[in-house]
Amino acid sequence: MKERLIELYEGETPRGVRFRYALLIFDITTILFLVGSSFTHHGLAVEIADAVIGLAIVADFTARLWISRNRLGELLHPAGVADLVVIASLLAPLAGEGWPSCVSRACCGCFGPIGYFRACDRISRSFVGMNRPSSPSPILQFSSL
Numbered sequence: 001m002k003e004r005l006i007e008l009y010e011g012e013t014p015r016g017v018r019f020r021y022a023l024l025i026f027d028i029t030t031i032l033f034l035v036g037s038s039f040t041h042h043g044l045a046v047e048i049a050d051a052v053i054g055l056a057i058v059a060d061f062t063a064r065l066w067i068s069r070n071r072l073g074e075l076l077h078p079a080g081v082a083d084l085v086v087i088a089s090l091l092a093p094l095a096g097e098g099w100p101s102c103v104s105r106a107c108c109g110c111f112g113p114i115g116y117f118r119a120c121d122r123i124s125r126s127f128v129g130m131n132r133p134s135s136p137s138p139i140l141q142f143s144s145l
Contacts, residue, residue, distance in 0.1 A: 005067050023060065030057075047093055054090030057083055 008019040030053055037046050061083045068074040075084075 002067060005063050009067060050090045051094055054087055057087050
């Protein structure tokens with residue numbers, strides 16, 4: 001199973017590239033949902049969507065940590081920190097401790113630029129093995145740390 005995850009997250013196969021583009025689409029959709037739903041009533045449907053998105057991000061984050069050659073580096077990478085903050089803010093209401101979803105929305109909203117960075121990171125990881133420009137943009141240089 002670990003080999004399959006490595007192929008999906010890091011491989012140059014068409015399947016791996018498609019998988020990473022699907023993750024990128026998920027990231028963009030998630031950012032749009034969080035921004036869009038921050039202007040609406042936070043009913044049960046939004047809380048369920050938050051939980052589903054949070055669990056999907058937990059699965060992605062766990063898989064990336066499992067296959068990582070440098071788990072601490074992955075954890076401390078800005079995309080890893082963004083994942084942890086978003087996971088905590090999306091799943092905190094499930095704890096039932098009166099954590100209002102508006103706090104989750106505010107927390108995710110504050111980290112919107114990091115969500116954008118996460119999407120850029122996905123783009124840079126999607127082009128493994130493909131021809132890259134000789135001097136990538138500063139965002140892509142930073143994301144490859």
